[in-house]
Amino acid sequence: MSNIPIEDYGLLSDRHSAALVGRTGAVDWLCFPRFDSPAVFAALLDDRAGTWSIRPVGPFEVRRRYLDGTMVLRTEFHTPSGVLALTDALDTGRCTQVHRLGAEAAHLLIRHVHATEGSVELAVEFRPRPEYGLVRPQFTEHEGGLFARGGADLLALSTPLAHRRDEEGMSARAALRAGEELSFGLHWGPLGGAPPGLHGAGELRRRLRDTVESWRAWSREHEGYRGPWQDLVRHSGRVLQALSYQPTGAIVAAVTTSLPEEPGGTRNWDYRYSWVRDAAFSMDALWVAACPDEADEFFAFMKDAAATSWTGSRLQIMYGIGGEHDLSERELAHLGGWRGSRPVRVGNGAWRQPQLDVYGELLDTAARFAEQLDAADPALRLFLPGLADAAAGAWDTEDHGIWEIRGEPRHFLYSKLMCWVALDRALALADRLDAGERIGDWERARERVRAEILERGWNEEVGAFTQSFGSSALDASALMLPITGFLPATDPRVLRTLDAVAEGLTDSRGLVARYRTGPGVDGLAGAEGSFLLCTFWLAQAQALAGRVAAARETFSRAAGHRNDLGLLAEQVDPRSGLLGGNFPQAFSHIGLVNAAWAIARAEDTARSA
Incomplete structure (x- = not known):
């Protein structure tokens, strides 16, 4: 059962699918590759149904906003020792006269952290649960990240951090000083299709810049x-x-x-x-x-x-x-629902x-x-x-x-x-x-x-x-x-x-x-x-x-x-x-x-x- 207020969430969209990010840096809802696809993260409806959290260790206060003219979310964590900025976006691809906003979406969630003041210890927890929490995927290590396989979803997590992995997922910690940055990406691919890729920091930052500019180009027009x-x-x-x-x-x-x-x-x-x-x-x-x-x-x-x-x-x-x-309706009996609100329906x-x-x-x-x-x-x-x-x-x-x-x-x-x-x-x-x-x-x-x-x-x-x-x-x-x-x-x-x-x-x-x-x-x-x-x-x-x-x-x-x-x-x-x-x-x-x-x-x- 989830108890987080609905108003605590921010929306990300690439005009194919959507994610909801909480004030504490947790992605508690994500459907790939479409809005109506089975959720990869569904902690919004049940704490056990998957999340991806990036947040400081210890107490913090939050300020957040969308970057001007975009649906790219910037969350600032103010801690006693420093300030950490987290920027989240679903990659839209480039928006041009030929390609409308989202036409080149890659089914990629980008998360970029930047220490802007002092120093901050960062905690990352990655627990995907495809098909609304029914699937506990298998994890395999690769250079630059790891892959999660299970059900109809292939997920590639790009991460620059050394991490611990168990059957629940991945966790990691890192200390960042002012000016230091880290980039993460979660790339989706279908079973039997082209495998999702692992992306380096430079590629993720370029895609993030393209997404910011694509939203701004749409807004200007x-x-x-x-x-x-x-x-x-x-x-x-x-x-x-x-x-x-x-x-x-x-x-x-x-x-x-x-x-x-x-x-x-x-x-x-x-x-x-x-x-x-x-x-x-x-x-x-x-x-x-x-x-x-x-x-x-x-x-x-x-x-x-x-x-x-x-x-x-x-x-x-x-x-x-x-x-x-x-669009026949069915109930997901394994989910506890938001604040115990059941049944959960799809x-x-x-x-x-x-x-x-x-x-x-x-x-x-x-x-x-x-x-x-x-x-x-x-x-x-x-x-x-x-x-x-x-x-x-x-x-x-x-x-x-x-x-x-x-x-x-x-x-x-x-x-x-x-x-x-x-x-x-x-x-x-x-x-x-x-x-x-x-x-x-x-x-x-x-x-x-x-x-x-x-x-x-x-x-x-x-x-x-x-x-x-x-x-x-x-x-x-x-x-x-x-x-x-x-x-x-x-x-x-x-x-x-x-x-x-x-x-x-x-x-x-x-x-x-x-x-x-x-x-x-x-x-x-x-x-x-x-x-x-x-x-x-x-x-x-x-x-x-x-x-x-x-x-x-x-x-x-x-x-x-x-x-x-x-x-x-x-x-x-x-x-x-x-x-x-x-x-x-x-x-x-x-x-x-x-x-x-x-x-x-x-x-x-x-x-x-």
């Missing part, structure tokens, strides 16, 4: 947002880029599995897949934060991944990052759920990136109109909604709203997609959806739009009514809904819950924390309504829960204020970007009035 909280927005853009899978254009919801919505609870899910909703929202946020040029990659992924599932049936709500359809059973909102999210993103899309692409001209046809044909059926309720399907307001968005955006794209003959059908369907939402989504007794037709339950997703443009933010019904959410779903910290959990509400036991995305939605809707001061306050409360590296999890425990849920969470960074942008535009409007 993607500085789209200027306005309030500019540094936070641009950093969130880098985080979203770090959550994207370069080979296909997929975007993961988070890099972890089974970090719980409630400590010790059972609401523990695997988020290392590409939800249509989350990925589309990520592209929209990148449009604000970073002016991305990856829209073509994203839509190529979506139309190819969905090519056999959307025609004549429903679009899946998520896919594997390589386009896989079957895969996600929600892939089978019908969720009607996905059509709207994809078409909304397509409309935003219309100029970047190849309108002459026959597959795209078939795919996008097909999404609108699917929304027109299915909007009046029940589904499981945006929050993936694991109970009975219902007529969720948000699902109907996004079917309206699908039809509205398809109409805007019709000429570009040469779909003029569909305009009449889409217009009629759009008006039917709109009428149903206005008649059945509004609850006069509650004084708000509610979670589902005929329900009295509040749901933060109703805040999307003004955000999508379905109704003006100044509409009296919208304003009353904003007030109802602020009063009925907000905790003592000023953070917004998705909805109120309870017996029979969502088919799950236990509770959950307040949801950062929903809090940012409230700030965004308040800004659209002209309530700019309230929007700023709401934004600041949510953004104030980022960790010292600017990373946000999915939720916040309303009692302790600690982060909860998978981490870092794309949804939360999406919400931050969009809320900041809405506030900036509202302030510009107020100044020009």
Whole structure:
């Protein structure tokens, strides 16, 4: 069982895979060669499941940051005798006009230590446990390091230190004086493939420099947002880029599995897949934060991944990052879970759920990136109109909604709203997609959806739009009514809904819950924390309504829960204020970007009035 707070971790990414590094210099989560691969280090979920630690011997204080414009992490350990700087990165390869960021990733974790003041005694502990801790690899010595073999993974550890080795792994100590440096590398290779290499200090330092410059080159070319909280927005853009899978254009919801919505609870899910909703929202946020040029990659992924599932049936709500359809869920009974939160799950059973909102999210993103899309692409001209046809044909059926309720399907307001968005955006794209003959059908369907939402989504007794037709339950997703443009933010019904959410779903910290959990509400036991995305939605809707001061306050409360590296999890425990849920969470960074942008535009409007 692991007890380390989620906010203690920093993210590394090469746009293929990810690592989480704790404040004490321990890599407690690493998946090679993909985000969804079995973890090599999984101490995040169980102390016995593998780690790689580099830290001073004895007491120390920590200061850390990302190097400017990068996702390269620098941790400074301040000890009574000196200061040690640890720089960690997943090697992205060079980013050039030919090769996009991560295109030449080598599946190599680089760790560089440098004594900057005084002298520091260093301790290194290397205990890989492939396949989520199931495999205890065999170790063999080679000049310049050692190899670990076991299961489907071959690991090469480059180390300059003399070390002790046993069946658990490798450990070493060294004393460094000011100016002295050491470089380490962990290189992954597949069983039966090209073996991973051992790298000398010069090669590792060159690769580290290339990675720093590659991230900075991407950041220089993607500085789209200027306005309030500019540094936070641009950093969130880098985080979203770090959550994207370069080979296909997929975007993961988070890099972890089974970090719980409630400590010790059972609401523990695997988020290392590409939800249509989350990925589309990520592209929209990148449009604000970073002016991305990856829209073509994203839509190529979506139309190819969905090519056999959307025609004549429903679009899946998520896919594997390589386009896989079957994401069957299973439990890892050998892992104790973060703070005893079990079961630990891999895969996600929600892939089978019908969720009607996905059509709207994809078409909304397509409309935003219309100029970047190849309108002459026959597959795209078939795919996008097909999404609108699917929304027109299915909007009046029940589904499981945006929050993936694991109970009975219902007529969720948000699902109907996004079917309206699908039809509205398809109409805007019709000429570009040469779909003029569909305009009449889409217009009629759009008006039917709109009428149903206005008649059945509004609850006069509650004084708000509610979670589902005929329900009295509040749901933060109703805040999307003004955000999508379905109704003006100044509409009296919208304003009353904003007030109802602020009063009925907000905790003592000023953070917004998705909805109120309870017996029979969502088919799950236990509770959950307040949801950062929903809090940012409230700030965004308040800004659209002209309530700019309230929007700023709401934004600041949510953004104030980022960790010292600017990373946000999915939720916040309303009692302790600690982060909860998978981490870092794309949804939360999406919400931050969009809320900041809405506030900036509202302030510009107020100044020009």
